Amino acid sequence: MTTMDVSANALPRAAEEPHGPKPRRVSPARIGVYAFLVVSALFFLVPLYVMVVTSLKTMPEIRLGHLFGLPQSWTVQPWIDAWLNACTGRDCNGLYPGFWNSVKITVPSVIVSIIIASINGYALSFWRYKFANLFFGLLVFGAFVPYQVVIYPLIMALRQMHLFATMPGIIIVHTIFGMPILTILFRNYYAAMPAELFKAARVDGAGFWQIFFRIMVPMSVPITIVAVILQVTGIWNDFLFGVVFAGRANWPMTVQLNNIVNTTTGTRAYNVDMAATILTAAVPLAVYFISGRWFVRGIAAGAVKG
Amino acid sequence: MQPSVSIKQLSLNFGHVNVLHSLDLDVSPGEFLVLLGPSGCGKSTLLNCIAGLLDVSEGQIHISGRNVTWEEPKDRGIGMVFQSYALYPQMTVEGNLSFGLKVAGIKKDEIADRVSRAAAILQIENLLKRKPVELSGGQRQRVAIGRALVRDVDVFLFDEPLSNLDAKLRSDLRVEIKRLHHKLKNTMIYVTHDQIEAMTLADRIAIMKGGIIQQLDTPHEIYNKPVNLFVAGFIGSPTMNFLKGTVTGGGVNIGSLTIPLESYAFQQDRPAEGTKVVVGIRPEHVAIREAAGAAPVQCDVEVEVVEPMGAETHVWTRLDGQNFTLMCDADHQFAIGEIARVGFDLSKGSVFDEETGSRL
Numbered sequence: 145m146t147t148m149d150v151s152a153n154a155l156p157r158a159a160e161e162p163h164g165p166k167p168r169r170v171s172p173a174r175i176g177v178y179a180f181l182v183v184s185a186l187f188f189l190v191p192l193y194v195m196v197v198t199s200l201k202t203m204p205e206i207r208l209g210h211l212f213g214l215p216q217s218w219t220v221q222p223w224i225d226a227w228l229n230a231c232t233g234r235d236c237n238g239l240y241p242g243f244w245n246s247v248k249i250t251v252p253s254v255i256v257s258i259i260i261a262s263i264n265g266y267a268l269s270f271w272r273y274k275f276a277n278l279f280f281g282l283l284v285f286g287a288f289v290p291y292q293v294v295i296y297p298l299i300m301a302l303r304q305m306h307l308f309a310t311m312p313g314i315i316i317v318h319t320i321f322g323m324p325i326l327t328i329l330f331r332n333y334y335a336a337m338p339a340e341l342f343k344a345a346r347v348d349g350a351g352f353w354q355i356f357f358r359i360m361v362p363m364s365v366p367i368t369i370v371a372v373i374l375q376v377t378g379i380w381n382d383f384l385f386g387v388v389f390a391g392r393a394n395w396p397m398t399v400q401l402n403n404i405v406n407t408t409t410g411t412r413a414y415n416v417d418m419a420a421t422i423l424t425a426a427v428p429l430a431v432y433f434i435s436g437r438w439f440v441r442g443i444a445a446g447a448v449k450g
Numbered sequence: 451m452q453p454s455v456s457i458k459q460l461s462l463n464f465g466h467v468n469v470l471h472s473l474d475l476d477v478s479p480g481e482f483l484v485l486l487g488p489s490g491c492g493k494s495t496l497l498n499c500i501a502g503l504l505d506v507s508e509g510q511i512h513i514s515g516r517n518v519t520w521e522e523p524k525d526r527g528i529g530m531v532f533q534s535y536a537l538y539p540q541m542t543v544e545g546n547l548s549f550g551l552k553v554a555g556i557k558k559d560e561i562a563d564r565v566s567r568a569a570a571i572l573q574i575e576n577l578l579k580r581k582p583v584e585l586s587g588g589q590r591q592r593v594a595i596g597r598a599l600v601r602d603v604d605v606f607l608f609d610e611p612l613s614n615l616d617a618k619l620r621s622d623l624r625v626e627i628k629r630l631h632h633k634l635k636n637t638m639i640y641v642t643h644d645q646i647e648a649m650t651l652a653d654r655i656a657i658m659k660g661g662i663i664q665q666l667d668t669p670h671e672i673y674n675k676p677v678n679l680f681v682a683g684f685i686g687s688p689t690m691n692f693l694k695g696t697v698t699g700g701g702v703n704i705g706s707l708t709i710p711l712e713s714y715a716f717q718q719d720r721p722a723e724g725t726k727v728v729v730g731i732r733p734e735h736v737a738i739r740e741a742a743g744a745a746p747v748q749c750d751v752e753v754e755v756v757e758p759m760g761a762e763t764h765v766w767t768r769l770d771g772q773n774f775t776l777m778c779d780a781d782h783q784f785a786i787g788e789i790a791r792v793g794f795d796l797s798k799g800s801v802f803d804e805e806t807g808s809r810l
Binding site: 336338340341343344345347348350354358359362363414 | 553
C-alpha cells in the first residue's frame with residue numbers, strides 16, 4: 145500500500161463543478177436502442193433455434209406440434225440419416241456424396257479464380273497497357289449481368305467443348321462468374337498501394353512476374369483472405385450453376401439438400417430435413433464465424449474505394 | 451567534358467496536357483542539381499522521365515554518354531530514392547538492399563559485399579535484420595538511399611526524399627545527404643519544393659514552372675540575380691518585397707518615393723521613360739532606424755505585424771500602400787502602428803519589367 149497523501153494533491157473544487165471523466169448516464173434512447181437490437185437478434189435467431197430443436201426430436205414428437213419446446217427424448221438419428229441414409233430421388237446415400245462434390249467443386253474454383261483475379265487486378269492497377277480501362281469497364285459491367293441471361297449460351301458453349309455436365313465444366317463456370325467481383329476487389333486493393341513501391345521495384349530491375357510474386361503477393365494476404373471467404377461462401381451456397389452445369393454425378397450439396405427436402409414419396413421427415421439443412425449451411429456459417437472480421441473489412445474495401 | 455545526364459528537346463504530354471515543353475538540360479559528372487518548383491511544375495515528371503518510369507513524348511535522354519530514351523529503368527545506370535521510401539514491407543532491410551542485386555543475378559558474396567559497404571556508409575549495420583515497420587522515418591529513408599547505393603550507379607535520383615520527415619530530422623538528413631555527395635562524388639538530381647533544401651544542397655538549381663526551366667544557375671546567382679518575378683518570389687523567405695512603379699527621370703517613382711537607379715546594374719539598356727517596372731528588395735537588405743541613415747534610399751513605414759524568430763525579427767509593414775517586409779536584429783523592439791525609418795540600396799535589389807516579368 146502506498147501512503148500518498150491524496151488530500152494534498154486534490155484540487156479544491158465544489159461538488160457540482162465538472163471534473164474528471166464525464167459521467168455516462170443511461171438515457172431512455174439508449175435503452176430503446178438496446179431493446180431494438182435484442183429483439184432483432186431474437187427475431188433472426190428463433191428460426192435457427194427451431195431448426196436445431198426439431199432436428200433433435202423424433203417424428204412422433206414433431207407431430208404433436210410443440211414447435212418451440214425442447215425435445216422430450218433427445219435423438220441424433222436424424223443427423224445420421226441426413227448424412228448417410230436420406231433419399232435424394234432414387235439414391236438413399238444421404239448428403240455425404242454431395243458434401244464431397246461441393247468440396248471438389250469449391251476448392252479448385254476458389255484457387256483458380258483467385259489466382260487469375262489477382263493477376264488481373266495487378267495488371268490493371270500497375271501496368272497501364274492499352275485498353276486497360278475498356279477491359280476493366282467490361283469486367284465491371286459483367287458484375288451486373290444477371291446470371292440467368294447467360295446460362296443458355298454458356299450451356300451451348302460448354303457442350304461444344306465437351307465440358308457440359310462435368311466437374312471441369314462447373315469449375316470453369318464458377319471461375320468465370322467470380323471474375324468481375326474478384327478482379328475489382330484486387331484492383332482496388334492494389335490501386336491503394338503506393339505507386340512508388342512499384343516504381344522502386346522497376347528501378348531495381350524486377351519484371352512483371354517478379355514484381356507480382358516477390359512484392360505484391362506477399363502483401364496481398366488480407367485481400368486474399370477476403371476473396372477466399374467471398375468465393376467459398378458464394379460457391380458453396382450456389383444452387384443454380386450446380387444443378388445446371390455439374391451433371392447428376394457431381395451435384396453439389398445444395399442440390400442434394402433440395403432433393404431430400406422436396407422428396408414427394410412417403411411422409412416428410414422434418415427432423416431429417418432440418419439436420420440436412422444445418423449440415424449444408426455449416427461450412428459457410430463456420431467461415432463467417434471464424435473470419436467475420438476479415439469479411440467486413442473486405443466488403444468495406446470493395447465498397448468504399450473504387 | 452561529357453555531361454553525365456543530358457536531356458535534349460524533351461517533351462511529355464499526358465493526353466492533351468503538355469507537362470514538359472521541349473526541355474534541355476545538361477548535368478555535369480559529380481554535380482548536385484536540384485529541380486525546384488511549386489507542385490505541378492513538372493519537376494517530378496522530369497525525374498520520372500530520366501528514371502525511365504515514364505515514356506517521353508518527344509526528345510532524348512542521355513546518361514553517361516548513352517542514349518537511354520528507350521531503355522528500361524534498370525539499364526539506365528540510375529538509383530532512385532522516393533518520398534514515401536517505398537521499402538518492400540515484407541522484406542528485411544537486408545532483403546530490401548539486396549533485392550535489385552538478386553534480380554540482376556549477381557553472385558551471393560558480391561551482394562553481401564555491396565550490402566555491407568552501403569550499410570557501413572549509411573550506418574545502418576545494426577538494422578539489417580529488421581523489417582521496415584520497425585524503423586523510424588529517418589532510418590527508413592536511410593535504407594531507401596542504401597538501396598540506390600548498392601546498385602553502384604553513376605546517377606542518383608531523389609524524389610522529394612525528405613518531405614515525409616519532421617523538421618528536425620529533415621535538417622539532419624539534409625546534412626547527411628550533402629556529406630554523402632562529398633564522399634561518393636556521384637551525379638545527383640534532387641527534386642524538392644523546399645527552397646532551403648535547394649539552396650543548401652545544390653551546386654546548381656533549376657527552378658521550374660509550367661514545365662519550363664525558368665532559371666538554371668548556382669544558388670547564389672538565383673538568390674541575388676533572379677531572372678524574373680517568379681524566381682524572385684519563389685526563392686527567399688520572407689518573400690522579396692515588390693514595389694510597383696514607373697521609370698521617371700533618374701529613378702523609379704512608386705508614389706511618394708522615387709528610388710534612384712544609379713547604383714543598379716542593368717542587364718541591357720536602361721528602360722525607357724514611363725516603363726512600368728517592379729522593384730524587388732530582399733527583406734534582409736533593408737536597414738532600419740539608425741542604420742537606415744547610411745542608405746541611399748530612405749523612407750518611413752508603418753509597422754503592422756512583428757514576428758520574432760529568435761535569431762532575427764521579421765517586421766511586416768506598409769510602404770505607400772504596398773506590403774513591405776524587413777528582417778532585422780532580434781534586439782529591436784517594435785510597437786504596432788509605430789512609424790519606423792527604413793533604408794535600402796538598389797545595388798542589392800532587382801528591377802523587373804512589370805509586363806514581361808523579366809529582369810531588367
